[in-house]
Amino acid sequence: MLLRLIRKRREMFTGYLFVLPWIIGFLLFMAYPIYFSLNMSFNRVLITSEGINTTFVAWDNFKYAFLSDPQYVEELVVFIQQVVFIIPIVVIFSMLVALLINQPIRFKGLFRGIFFLPVVITSGEVVKELFSQGATSIPIVERYGIVQFLEANFSSTWSEPIITVIQQLIIILWYSGVQILIFLAGLQKVNSQIYEAASIDGASPWEIFWKITLPSIKPFILVNIVYTTVDLFTNALNGVIGLIKEHMFKLNTGFGYATALAWIYFAIIFVILLLVVLIFSRNEDYNPRKAGR
Amino acid sequence: MNSFHGNKINPTRIHRSQLKYYLFLIALSAFMLLPIVFMFSQALKPINELFLYPPRFFVENPTLKNFLDLFNVTSVTVIPMTRFLFNSVVVTGCVVFLSITISAMAGFALSKLQFKSKKLIFEANVIALMFVPAAIAIPRYFIVDTLGLTDNLLGHIIPILAMPVGLFLIKQFVDQIPNELIQSASIDGATNFMIFRKIIIPVIMPAMATVAILAFQMAWNNTETSEIYMNNETLRTFAFYMTTLTGNLENRVAGQGIAAAAALIMFVPNLIIFIFMQSRVIDTMAHSGLK
Structure with missing residues (x-):
């Protein structure tokens, strides 16, 4: 009994020892700054050469953001509209690509590599540079009049979203890299004997997709929606984050206001993710990890 | 653990019925590669073509x-x-090595060792993943300043060592290592440190490759620490140098070509690291499933 207790103690001790470097780094450079920013969001902050002056203003920063700021709410609404539109496209698109790559074809590894490549492109300065050089639009679309063709043949309610999607196709493709891999991982975990059994029983590929493939990768759809949402929301290139950065060094609004905006934004991400998880985790009747083995 | 390459079902020859898949995949891959081709060709364009x-x-x-x-x-x-190149190489090297080590240790402990509040730590990490990075720049500056890391190469390194994504990925990966493996080792008398070094590290190599690639991205492309923490010019990084260089020249006609060349030079190391590590990285993603 005593021995076991000592062992348990020791394990706890080594446990803390292993996490310690990470915890120090996290507390100093993530947790404390996040707490600090929450604190500052209730203050009016002036950064002067002598240091920072803060005055407590309670909810004023938040009120200002919703009631008086000419840009923030507008920018936020536009961004959320875009996100709601892009998320399903990214998820469906990456599922299609994953299904294609999962077919028994050659050069699988090569294709997988190519579709994972955006992870290198979309981070840091590179993507900014690409934007400024105009590499993110597809020259062929404009040159061969696809846009005009769509405008002429569809009503504007349909042609407009289609055109935006086509124009942003490269961006959408770039944001699908990790999602494709997640779906691939999910598809690999489905037992191939289930497919065989189904096709012996005379199921068409269409039926197999709806009855077997889709239910078994359902958990991965949730993971991908969450991943895509976080990815889009924390992307340094989106308008809202740009606005937050801008306010950070403005004299009349300042850092306090910028952090208030950041916290509103964070709360929205959090609520959206919570809703997604709640909707998708209901009626979880089929668990491929149990049935698939 | 289902091995990703476990069932080698790739056929050796292309069958005609598969041509439609290739058609789709090749078209999409071309779109994917377009921007990179564009970058190369932009850097090689003479001024009149730009x-x-x-x-x-x-x-x-x-x-x-x-x-x-x-x-x-x-x-x-x-x-x-x-000088800037030297700074960047040193900083990037240190960040990659240290952040992998720290994340691997923490990931192992959070996944396989029993101690209080480990769930809380992991949840805090997930929340940190979602937070707007720009909003913590200023509080970070105060901490860096109090620690005396301004105008010090360590100021580039220490603030970005605790990588939420790194810990997240590695922990998910360690979760898939069967507990029996660890138990049997500890029955044979292995200490936790030995288990970590002899069992965990070799098995999570692919996850560490992923984190390495992400850490490399972050450190190599980092301009923020140079901008905010460094007053001494000689301590700034290559990425920062490149942005100031192109930033000043952008308005001039000749600057466009130089900017394109600089962008390519910044990008090439990313591409090289990616090509070296990609097969391992992809394995990780497939294994971890990010659940």
């Missing part, structure tokens, strides 16, 4: 003039370019 309207995608008369211009601009500055 300003053609409508812009051409591919370079027609490739020239190395942009790179020569870039070299000329950098050779007249007071501080030699190699």
Whole structure:
């Protein structure tokens, strides 16, 4: 009994020892700054050469953001509209690509590599540079009049979203890299004997997709929606984050206001993710990890 | 654990019925690679092609003039370019090595060792993943300043060591290592440290490759720490140097070519690291499933 207790103690001790470097780094450079920013969001902050002056203003920063700021709410609404539109496209698109790559074809590894490549492109300065050089639009679309063709043949309610999607196709493709891999991982975990059994029983590929493939990768759809949402929301290139950065060094609004905006934004991400998880985790009747083995 | 390459079902020959898949995949891959091709061809364009309207995608008369211009601009500055390059290499090397080690240790402990509040730590990490990075820049500055890391190469390294994504990925990966493996080792008398070194590290190599690639991205492309923490010019990084260089030149006609060349030079190391590590990285993603 005593021995076991000592062992348990020791394990706890080594446990803390292993996490310690990470915890120090996290507390100093993530947790404390996040707490600090929450604190500052209730203050009016002036950064002067002598240091920072803060005055407590309670909810004023938040009120200002919703009631008086000419840009923030507008920018936020536009961004959320875009996100709601892009998320399903990214998820469906990456599922299609994953299904294609999962077919028994050659050069699988090569294709997988190519579709994972955006992870290198979309981070840091590179993507900014690409934007400024105009590499993110597809020259062929404009040159061969696809846009005009769509405008002429569809009503504007349909042609407009289609055109935006086509124009942003490269961006959408770039944001699908990790999602494709997640779906691939999910598809690999489905037992191939289930497919065989189904096709012996005379199921068409269409039926197999709806009855077997889709239910078994359902958990991965949730993971991908969450991943895509976080990815889009924390992307340094989106308008809202740009606005937050801008306010950070403005004299009349300042850092306090910028952090208030950041916290509103964070709360929205959090609520959206919570809703997604709640909707998708209901009626979880089929668990491929149990049935698939 | 289902091995990702467990069932080698790739056929050796292309069957005609598969052509439609190739058609789709090759078309999509072309879209995927387009921007990279564009970057290369932009850097090789002579000045008259850069300003053609409508812009051409591919370079027609490739020239190395942009790179020569870039070299000329950098050779007249007071501080030699190699100094920034040296800073970046040292910083990136340290960040990659240390952040992998720290994340691997923490990931192992959070996944396999029993101690209080480990769930809380992991949840805090997930929340940190979602937070707007820009909003914590200023509080971070105060901490860096109090620790005396401003105007110190360590100021580039220490603030970004605790990588939420790194811990997240590695922990998910360690979760898939069967507990029996660890139990049997500890029955044979292995200490936790030995288990970590002899069992965990070899098994999570692919996850560590992923984190390495992400850490490399973050450190190599980092301009923020140079901008905020470093007053001393000689301590700034290559990425920062490149942005100031192109930032000043952007408005000039000649600057466009130089900017394109600089962007390519910044990007190439990313691509090289990616090509070296990609097969391992992809394995990780497939294994971890990010659940």
